[in-house]
Amino acid sequence: MLDQDLSNWLDVARRDVADLLLNKGLYQRIDFTPPRPIRLSDWAAVIPPRLQRDCALCDDAEQTTWSYEFVTTNMLGMHSYKCMNCETSTTTFMLAMTSGGIKEVPSGPGGGILDRHLTNYSIEKVGQYPAWEAPLSRTLVKALGRDGKSLFIKGSSSLRAGRGIGAVAYFRRIIENHIDDILRMVAESAAAAGDTAASEQIKAASQNLYATDRLKIAAQHTPAHLKPGGHNPLEVMYSAFSEGLHSLSDEESAVVANRLLESIAYFFEVWQENKERADRYALAITKAATKSS
């Protein structure tokens, strides 16, 4: 397994397997065709020796490095990783290897012994423990609250399992539950910018019976700092309430759900960060004022 072609292939294959382990749902698989047949016993070389992921115990670190620990069997086996930071957390994947083609290659002195080589094979993720959890920043959890966090995880899990219709429903519920927060936040920005007309309009909108109508007004007044490159997350949220959406397939809904996921995460994270930063600033200024007086 040492020549350049093989080592290049291995680099790509290990990245793909890392993605399978970290981000993909169960029963998803990757097919491999090495540049030349590899020994049957070498199939697991595509399993990465290290992973970068969150650790529930290592709360302060964003992500930690996890090292490959052991494999129980060759074809259907447990593959474990341990967090190198706390040396406590472990995570185990169950993988099934299926060979697509076997070639007998002479080896040993005089080539008398036949070695079994794989021409192609696939690896399928059939188990994961502890269960996969949607990656959720602490900032987002603070902004969404407990119910919002639970809905966000359900939405992300549905999306990951290919259930786009369900994912859209969960994300819409988050928006409905936070619609008043969204309006208040947009109204505050308008007031801070001295736009009294907009501020009045948004206040009037909060009396509106329908979440869709309230969201529409909010989207029209999204502050510039929440529209990176002109992309308006509130506009994306508003469009998720449009008619005709319920006729979409799971695949089509998944596209909508992905946009919602990104927009919800962006809007609420930036909002929460701004709020915390503003609070810290106000506190520092008050302290400084008390000291100088």
Ligand SMILES: [Zn+2]
């Ligand atoms: Zn750890």
